[in-house]
Amino acid sequence: MDINTITEIVTGLDEASLAGWREGDAFLGGGTWLYSEPQPSLRRLFDLDAFGWTPLELTPDALVVAATCKIQELYDFVPPADWRSGGLIRQCCDALLGSFKIWNMASVGGNMCLALPAGPMTSLAAALDATCVIRMREGGERRMAAAEFVTGDRRNALAPGDLLRAIELPVADLRARSAFRQASLTARGRSAALLIGLLDDAGRFALTVTASTKRPVRLAFDAAPDAAGLKDRIDAAIPDALYHDDIHGRPDWRKMLTCRLAEEIRTELAG
Ligand SMILES: Cc1cc2nc3c(=O)[nH]c(=O)nc-3n(C[C@H](O)[C@H](O)[C@H](O)COP(=O)(O)OP(=O)(O)OC[C@H]3O[C@@H](n4cnc5c(N)ncnc54)[C@H](O)[C@@H]3O)c2cc1C
Known part of the structure; x- marks a missing residue:
């Protein structure tokens, strides 16, 4: 789809062009959401693929996922044999129920920045206690826990002009045991609940x-x-108002699912 309010796409990105960020600008990841609906407030897009960041880097401590890494690239990563939770990567990619066209375009960072409750890259990063690396509008970097990056439905911790640069998935947590549960209202529906347990x-x-x-x-x-x-702990941490309410499930049903899946995970890992 053409977004007819856009007058410029910046493709040759560097530090200087980021400093010129202004109202009406947005970062373009894969564009699978940006191009899916009108964007009346936007005038200019910064195409992040222009940075040419390496999608995945394995260090001794972390799998560093560039924000521009495509869902397909992450899915294709073959985890070392001693990562007992390596399978979580594919399980979370599978929870984004898009065609190969979406998987080849949608970026991990775009999924987290869009901040839908059913964003499976947020689920993966939060469960593994990952760290988000954020390039601030005024320059410099800050880091924060991925579990705190999404702050509400379609809300995240970025200030205007801040750029999510990378997500660091700790190897130590990828070596721990894990259990995954996901449920949807319909067979191919968006996640209504996605829970992950970790036992080190x-x-x-x-x-x-x-x-x-x-x-x-x-x-x-x-x-x-x-x-x-x-x-x-679940009851104390999740007041009824925090359960999400949309076409993919009512809050009382999501609460019931959450408690049931949590107990399944507890039993599987520690029962
Ligand atoms: C068939 C289909 C199924 C889908 N299923 C799901 C689903 O199950 N769960 C889900 O969460 N989404 C789903 N989506 C929505 C969307 O496609 C995904 O969330 C996708 O991962 C978004 O990534 P993107 O790179 O295309 O983001 P874009 O569309 O490029 O950007 C999304 C938003 O994030 C901002 N942004 C992108 N990258 C950065 C960055 N690095 N730093 C700062 N801001 C940034 C953009 O400015 C924009 O506001 C689905 C879409 C389709 C078409």
């Missing part, structure tokens, strides 16, 4: 709730809780 070798347990809530909720425990302990 020290016995620490973490449950990350996404899709059913407007923003991710990551609950960390020093040791795996019993069923009542887990339910109490």
Whole structure:
């Protein structure tokens, strides 16, 4: 689709062009959402592919995913054999129910910045306690926990002009055990609840709730809780108003799903 309000697309990106960011500008990831509906407030797009960032880099501590890495590129990554949670990468990619055309264009960073509750890259990054690397509008970088990057439905922690540069997935968490649960209202529907549990070798347990809530909720425990302990933490951390309400599921149903899937995860990892 043509966005007929756009008068310029900046393709030769450098630090200087980013400094000229103004109202009406937006960063262009894969464009699968940007080009899907009218954008009356936008005049200029900064095409992030122009940076030519390496999609995936494996360091001793992290899998560094460039914001411009396509969902397909992440899906094609073959995790080392000792990453017991390496399978989460494909499970989360699979939760974005798009055709190969979407997968080849949609970027990991675009998925997180769009900040839909059912953003599966947010689920992956939050569950693995990843770090977001943000290039600030005025220059310089800041880092923040991925679990706090999405702050609500279609809201994120970026200030205008800030750019999500990369997501660092820690190898230590990728080596931990994990359990994944996802449910939708219809067979090929958007996620109504996507929960991931992590249990490391020290016995620490973490449950990350996404899709059913407007923003991710990551609950960390020093040791795996019993069923009542887990339910109490969920109830305390997720007030009814935080459950998401849209065409893909009512809040009371999402709450029921969340509690059921959380208990399944607890039983699988620590039962
Ligand atoms: C059939 C279909 C199914 C879909 N299913 C899902 C789904 O299940 N879950 C879901 O969450 N989405 C879904 N989407 C929506 C969308 O396609 C995805 O969220 C996709 O990952 C967005 O990535 P993109 O690179 O195309 O983003 P774009 O459309 O390029 O950008 C999205 C937004 O993020 C901003 N942005 C992009 N990259 C950056 C960056 N690095 N820093 C700062 N801002 C940035 C843009 O300015 C824009 O506001 C679906 C779309 C289609 C067509």
